Amino acid sequence: MATFHFDLVSPEKLAFSGEVDQVDIPGVEGDFGVLAGHAPVVAAVRPGILTVTTGGRHEKIIVLGGLAEVSENGLTVLADVATSLAELDRAQFAETIAEMEENLKEHEGSELDQAIERLDHFKSIQHQLNATAMH
Amino acid sequence: MASLKDMRVRIASTKATQKITKAMQMVAASKLRRAQTAAEAARPYANKMSAVISNIASAAAGSPGAPVLLAGTGRDQVHLLLVCTGERGLSGAFNSSIVRLARERALALIAQGKEVKFFCVGRKGYEQLRRLFDKQIVEHMDLRSVRQLGFVNAEEIAKKVLVRFDNGEFDVCTLFYSQFKSVIAQVPTAQQIIPLVIEEGGANGSATSYEYEPEEDEILTRLLPRNLAVQIFRALLENNASFYGAQMSAMDNATRNAGEMIRKQTLVYNRTRQAQITKELIEIISGAEAV
Numbered sequence: 001m002a003t004f005h006f007d008l009v010s011p012e013k014l015a016f017s018g019e020v021d022q023v024d025i026p027g028v029e030g031d032f033g034v035l036a037g038h039a040p041v042v043a044a045v046r047p048g049i050l051t052v053t054t055g056g057r058h059e060k061i062i063v064l065g066g067l068a069e070v071s072e073n074g075l076t077v078l079a080d081v082a083t084s085l086a087e088l089d090r091a092q093f094a095e096t097i098a099e100m101e102e103n104l105k106e107h108e109g110s111e112l113d114q115a116i117e118r119l120d121h122f123k124s125i126q127h128q129l130n131a132t133a134m135h
Numbered sequence: 136m137a138s139l140k141d142m143r144v145r146i147a148s149t150k151a152t153q154k155i156t157k158a159m160q161m162v163a164a165s166k167l168r169r170a171q172t173a174a175e176a177a178r179p180y181a182n183k184m185s186a187v188i189s190n191i192a193s194a195a196a197g198s199p200g201a202p203v204l205l206a207g208t209g210r211d212q213v214h215l216l217l218v219c220t221g222e223r224g225l226s227g228a229f230n231s232s233i234v235r236l237a238r239e240r241a242l243a244l245i246a247q248g249k250e251v252k253f254f255c256v257g258r259k260g261y262e263q264l265r266r267l268f269d270k271q272i273v274e275h276m277d278l279r280s281v282r283q284l285g286f287v288n289a290e291e292i293a294k295k296v297l298v299r300f301d302n303g304e305f306d307v308c309t310l311f312y313s314q315f316k317s318v319i320a321q322v323p324t325a326q327q328i329i330p331l332v333i334e335e336g337g338a339n340g341s342a343t344s345y346e347y348e349p350e351e352d353e354i355l356t357r358l359l360p361r362n363l364a365v366q367i368f369r370a371l372l373e374n375n376a377s378f379y380g381a382q383m384s385a386m387d388n389a390t391r392n393a394g395e396m397i398r399k400q401t402l403v404y405n406r407t408r409q410a411q412i413t414k415e416l417i418e419i420i421s422g423a424e425a426v
Contacts, residue, residue, distance in 0.1 A: 009183060011180050012177065014176065014179055027348060029349055041345055042187065042354060044348070044349060067357075
């Protein structure tokens with residue numbers, strides 16, 4: 001299977017760099033998969049779980065929003081925050097969600113909509129996390 | 136003339152100072168290494184970000200619906216100077232050279248009849264600017280309690296700047312920080328961040344025509360505030376590395392000067408001691424001869 005180059009960068013570090021087979025990205029307008037030879041695209045990323053497939057192995061990385069760029073040089077994801085599933089502190093994540101719920105009251109108008117949307121994304125990540133933990 | 140005991144005390148005190156400056160130099164050297172790696176780790180993200188932005192923005196900049204952060208408010212009456220300095224001194228001319236650059240820019244703008252506002256990040260810059268521009272400082276922020284500079288710090292600053300921009304408090308925002316060239320060279324730099332200046336060389340990727348998802352405008356409105364935070368973050372990291380570089384060379388100088396001083400003081404001390412011994416000998420000998 002053809003591979004392509006994939007870089008995952010967050011402001012603080014280069015979180016992933018290497019040749020991969022496939023990357024599934026949670027886009028703002030729906031999830032999409034990137035294979036080698038994908039058409040050039042720039043897409044916004046919503047908070048969610050990104051799956052990297054290399055030689056049949058799956059690696060899940062949590063990204064909290066950002067931007068994906070596919071060009072002939074490969075795929076680059078600029079993530080606001082990137083944490084691999086193994087490193088994530090679940091208790092702290094739950095705490096963040098609780099905090100966001102708490103802060104909802106302070107927002108109004110379109111800002112409230114944005115905050116609710118973001119909270120939903122976070123909750124769906126948590127849901128997926130718990131689902132995988134049970135298996 | 137100081138007595139021998141006084142001289143001994145002085146030499147001991149200079150030696151103690153030298154020990155302190157030596158220790159500070161070594162601490163700065165090890166912190167510099169960490170700050171430098173942090174600055175380098177942040178570079179790919181910042182570079183990619185500006186590449187993508189210049190790609191999209193060069194197309195959007197001309198259109199009438201371009202975001203305000205890119206196109207500007209159309210005026211340049213009120214300037215906000217975002218001055219980033221260190222939290223501590225003992226670092227040579229590091230803080231004052233940033234402040235000097237900002238002050239000269241401010242005075243030039245005032246001379247042109249513009250209005251100037253300051254946003255100080257870091258205690259040292261605030262203290263120095265307060266003397267001249269106390270009323271113009273609209274906000275100041277300390278990063279003193281921050282142990283490890285994180286992106287959240289930059290985001291916080293960017294948010295405050297954006298709130299003021301949305302309220303129409305200023306038209307142009309310029310960021311002042313010290314660029315890290317090497318351990319001995321730190322260059323104070325002014326960078327305009329609102330409206331965004333697109334570098335000419337950055338548009339080399341425009342050969343590929345991208346598909347956008349969602350639309351270009353929407354991506355741009357998402358990216359521009361983000362880019363602001365990224366630029367500030369980069370400036371903070373550069374500043375941090377520059378600070379330790381400046382402190383290291385300042386403390387290296389101080390250590391060398393202390394060594395020089397110790398050498399001179401010891402010379403004087405030994406001469407005086409010998410003179411005294413000679414004097415005592417003469418007294419004893421002439422006393423013996425008189426008998």
